[in-house]
Amino acid sequence: MSDAAGMRPEHRVIAVEEAFSIPEVQEALKAWTEGPGDDPDRDFWGMVFGLRNPFTERIQRQLVDLEGERLEIMDAEGVDLQVLSLTSPGVQVFERDAATGFAQLVNDRVAEVVARHPDRFVALATIAPQDPVRAADEIRRAIEELGLCGVMVNSHTDGGYLDEPAYWPILEAAEAMRAPIYLHPRAPSSQMAAPFRAYSLSSALWGYQAETGLHAMRLLCSGVFDRFPDLTLVLGHLGEGLPFWKWRVDFMHAAGRSHRPRLELTPGEYLRRNVAITTSGMNWPAAVRFCQEAVGTDRICFAVDYPYQDTADTMAFLRDLDVRPEDKVSISSGNAERLFHLT
Ligand code: MN
Numbered sequence: 001m002s003d004a005a006g007m008r009p010e011h012r013v014i015a016v017e018e019a020f021s022i023p024e025v026q027e028a029l030k031a032w033t034e035g036p037g038d039d040p041d042r043d044f045w046g047m048v049f050g051l052r053n054p055f056t057e058r059i060q061r062q063l064v065d066l067e068g069e070r071l072e073i074m075d076a077e078g079v080d081l082q083v084l085s086l087t088s089p090g091v092q093v094f095e096r097d098a099a100t101g102f103a104q105l106v107n108d109r110v111a112e113v114v115a116r117h118p119d120r121f122v123a124l125a126t127i128a129p130q131d132p133v134r135a136a137d138e139i140r141r142a143i144e145e146l147g148l149c150g151v152m153v154n155s156h157t158d159g160g161y162l163d164e165p166a167y168w169p170i171l172e173a174a175e176a177m178r179a180p181i182y183l184h185p186r187a188p189s190s191q192m193a194a195p196f197r198a199y200s201l202s203s204a205l206w207g208y209q210a211e212t213g214l215h216a217m218r219l220l221c222s223g224v225f226d227r228f229p230d231l232t233l234v235l236g237h238l239g240e241g242l243p244f245w246k247w248r249v250d251f252m253h254a255a256g257r258s259h260r261p262r263l264e265l266t267p268g269e270y271l272r273r274n275v276a277i278t279t280s281g282m283n284w285p286a287a288v289r290f291c292q293e294a295v296g297t298d299r300i301c302f303a304v305d306y307p308y309q310d311t312a313d314t315m316a317f318l319r320d321l322d323v324r325p326e327d328k329v330s331i332s333s334g335n336a337e338r339l340f341h342l343t
Contacts (some may be wrong), residue, residue, distance in 0.1 A: 004334040009319065012080045014335040014342070017184070017236050017280040017303035019087035020070075021063040022109050025102055032093055040187035040196065041089050044203040055099045062307035063087055066113045070306070071120060075313045079304065080333070083340060084110055085152040089186040091128050091129055092157045099128035103138055111146040122342060124150040129157040132143035132166055136173035143177040146157070149340040150180040150234070156189040156213045162215070163222035171228045178231040178338055180276065183219075185212040204281070204308075213240035216275070220267040221253065221260060232274055232339065236303060238287055239277035246271055271295060276339050279331070280305040281319035290332070297327045301336045 009276065020030075030049040033042050048056050062069060066084075074082065086106050091099040095252040107190040114121045125142030127135040142148040151174050153162065162171060162181075174181050185208030188196050196202040196210070216235055220242075225231065242249070253260065265273065272295055279288060280303035291300055304314045321328060336342065 004312065009078060009315075009332060011329045013078055013302065013315070013318070014081045014083065014174065014333045014336040015079050015304040015306065015314075016083040016234070016278050016301045016336050016340070017182070018082040018084055018306045019063060019148060019308065020066055020084050020110070020271050021081050021087050022106055023064055025086065025091065025106060026060070026064055028094060028098075028102065030288040039093060040190065040193040040207070041093060041203045043187060043197065043200065046091075059307055060265045066110075066121075067117065070118070072119065073306075077315045078230050079164065079311060079315070081119070081342070082121055082304075082306065083149070083183065083336070084113070084121055086126040087275060088154040090126055090152060090154045090184075092130070092154050094128075094130075096128060096130035100131050100138070102126070103128045103135070104141075107138065107146055107148060109143045111142075111148065114147070122149045122220075122340065124148060124152040125179070127151060127170065129153060129160070129162070129167060129170060132169045136169035139170065139173040139177055139179060142266070143179050144235055148179075149342065150182055151185055152182050154184045154186040155215045156186070159189040159191050161218050161220045163224050168224075168227075171224060171231055175228045175231040178230070180234050182234040182236070183212060183215060184236060185209065187211065209237055209240045212236075213242060217249070217267070220249075220270050220275075221263070223261045223263055225270045226264045229274075232276060234278060234301075234339070236277045236280035236305070238282040238284075238291050238300075239271075239275070239280060241319075242271060242275075243277065246294055248294055272299065275299065276301060276335070277318075281309055283309075285317070285321050285323075286303045288321060289323065292323065292327065297323075297330055298335055298338075300331050301339060302332050 033046040091102040103126045110123040125148045188211040196207040246268040250266045278301045
C-alpha cells in the first residue's frame with residue numbers, strides 16, 4: 001500500500017503481538033487486582049485499574065476496542081494485519097474452571113471479529129494451562145473449528161513451566177495443529193518475584209524478560225524439542241535476551257553436559273530451529289541486525305505490541321530499519337505468513 005505522502009511501506013505489514021481483551025475478562029481481571037493475594041502481576045494491573053490517568057484510561061479503552069479506534073490507527077499508520085492475542089496475563093490468574101470457560105469465550109468472541117474482518121485480523125488461541133488436558137482440547141477446537149492461527153501462553157502458570165510433563169498435552173496439541181506457541185511475558189512467578197519488586201522492576205522494565213527468558217531457557221534445555229521437534233515457540237522483545245546469550249549458553253551447556261538432560265542439539269541450535277522472535281517493544285535497528293546474525297532473518301517477525309507501544313513510532317522504526325529490502329519484506333510480513341500459515 002502507499003499514500004500521497006509516500007510514507008507507507010510498499011509491502012504488507014503484519015504485526016504479530018497485538019493485545020486485546022473482552023469486557024468480561026477485563027472486569028474479572030480488575031476484580032482480581034482488588035481481591036486477596038499479592039501476585040506480582042498486580043504491580044502493573046493494579047496500577048492500570050487503580051489509577052486514573054491518560055495512560056490507564058487509554059489502555060483500558062483500547063484493549064476492549066477491536067473494530068473502531070484500533071482499525072483507524074491501523075489504517076492511518078499502515079498496519080495491514082494484526083495477530084490478536086488476549087492481553088497478559090491471559091486467563092492464567094483465574095481459578096481453573098473459570099479460566100477454562102473464559103478461554104472458550106475469548107476464542108469464540110475473537111473468532112467473530114476475525115470473521116468480520118478477515119483481511120485485517122487473525123488471532124492466537126487463549127488457553128488455561130491450569131487444566132492442561134482441557135487446554136489441549138481448546139487448542140484443537142480453536143485451530144480446527146474457529147480457524148485461529150496459534151496459541152498464546154503468558155509464561156508461568158501458578159509457578160509452573162511448560163517443560164514440566166503435566167503441560168505436555170499442550171505442547172503435543174500445538175505441534176499436531178502446527179500452531180506456534182507465543183510465550184508472552186508476565187511478571188516473575190511468586191518463587192522469584194521478591195527482589196524484582198524494588199524500583200518497579202517486576203514488569204516490562206526487567207521482570208517480564210527475566211521471567212520469560214528463564215521459561216524459554218527451561219524449554220530449550222529440557223529436551224522438549226526432541227520430544228516435539230516440530231513445535232515452534234515465539235518469543236517477543238527480540239527473543240527475551242536469548243539471542244544475545246546464545247554463544248555463552250552453548251559454551252556453558254556443553255561444559256556442564258554431564259549433569260543436564262542429554263539433548264540432540266545445542267540450546268542455540270534449538271533457538272534457530274524451533275524459535276521465532278518478534279520485534280515487539282524493541283524498536284532498535286542495531287538489535288534487529290544483531291538478531292539477523294544470531295538467529296537468522298527468516299526467524300524475525302515485526303510486532304507493535306498495541307496498545308502498549310505507540311503504532312506510529314513503531315511504524316517509523318520499521319520504515320527506517322536499515323536492512324536489505326528483501327529482508328525488510330521478510331520481517332514485515334513474509335516470515336509471519338509462513339509462521340502462522342497465513343495465505
Ligand atoms: Mn505484549
